Amino acid sequence: MLEGEERLGRAALVGDLARIELECECCGTRLDAFRSPGRCACGGLFRVVFPRPESVDLRVFDRRLGTWEPLDRSGVWRYREFLPPLSAHFVITRPEGNTNLYRHPRLSSWTGCQELVVKHEGENPTGSFKDRGMTVAISHARAVGARAVACASTGNTAASVAAYAALAELGSVVFLPAGKIAAGKLGQALAYGARIVQIDGDFDAAMRLVEAASDELGLYLLNSVNPFRLEGQKTIVFELLHQLAWEPPDWIVLPGGNLGNTAAFGAALDQLQRWGVLARLPRLAVIQAEGAAPFYAAYRTGFRDFHPVQAETVATAIRIGNPVSYERAKRAIELTDGVVAVVSDTEILEAKAVVDRCGIGCEPASAAAVAGVRKLVAEGTIGADDRVVAILTGHVLKDPETILRYHTAEPVRSLANRPVTVPASLDALRGVLGDGA
DSSP: OOOHHHHHHHHHHHGGGGGOEEEETTTOOEEESSSOOOOOTTSOOEEEEOOOOSOOOTHHHHHHTTOOOHHHHSTTGGGGGGSOOOOGGGOOOSOOOOOOEEOOHHHHHHHTOTEEEEEEGGGSTTSBTHHHHHHHHHHHHHHTTOSEEEEEOSSHHHHHHHHHHHHTTOEEEEEEETTOSOHHHHHHHHHTTOEEEEESSOHHHHHHHHHHHHHHHOOEEOSTTSHHHHHHHTHHHHHHHHHTTTOOOSEEEEEOSSOHHHHHHHHHHHHHHHTTSOSSOOEEEEEEETTSOHHHHHHHTTTSOOOOOOOOOSOGGGOOSSOTTHHHHHHHHHHTTOEEEEEOHHHHHHHHHHHHHTTOOOOHHHHHHHHHHHHHHHHTSSOTTSEEEEEEOBOGGGOHHHHHHHHHSSSOOTTOOOOOOOOSSHHHHHHHHTTOO
């Protein structure tokens, strides 16, 4: 983005950014980090390469929990020794992260996993895990002098891009598949001021268009093609392990759509093992929706064959038929001796209803992880006493239409909580409530 003297001046200004490189995962080409990181000329994706610190004392992360410094308060930048060095001058943070772990006997009973905890990434500022990647990628966009950013989205990325671009005073353009986005997510993108472009096609068509537009129009691309996004999403694993006193669970189970989180989790675990933080890796289990499961199909062939699909599922956040991070996610499964499973929309909605009834709540795509735990326990892949963390990726209010359909539609579902209408009298109310609610 920057040329000649302007570029040299920016290098002096950003300091540590000059120590970062982009390396193509396919051909090995290396570029400096003073640009919007799209695809390599060979078609491959870049990874971020940066120097390892001389030492990392894990106790520093505990100390930062007790301060009010903006970077320390962020559940992303708190782990900055594990992230690419970006000058604090350019960092945009709300702060994000700091998401909680929850245990509930109903979840354990329903899944058959007695040691199940869920980490709720829906507690991020815009209601999904996307904010973790966005704080790092938007900060890099500011450092390289971007004036406008863009993404294709099924909803959560749109909300996060719009919010963080507004914080950074950058223009934003969001490409959406027309009619295929939940109202809660579209409402966020509109409210935060993004320019909305609806595409006559699915997410994959929107993704192709935004990549072309980024190349031609100079927009900074914020999809998970961007490796700085994945650097931020790695902190889900860093924070999770911190919460578990750096003792890894047996399994981390997560939904799989565009597979950016799968790729990020694999990269985080690989980094922590190479840096001597972890002696043992948890296994990853990626759960796809039955109607959007190209990664599962490839896994069933031993990753010998991959074929995109026309995706259709109630879980809009993972309604993706040609995942960008397929190769990265494949490596993550291989690294961790992981598994890939598939669940139906019915199983997703039942799992969501259970999570919601526990007072935790989540969007449908999140519930795929919990449905996946139940299936893998039933199959014997996950042991009933294994320590398992399932990742809930989005807030319960991301998709209110699906909640209303589940609880009011015919035929009545097993966990439906149907509203009732009664005359305004105590006798009528007694007839509904009996002796109590």
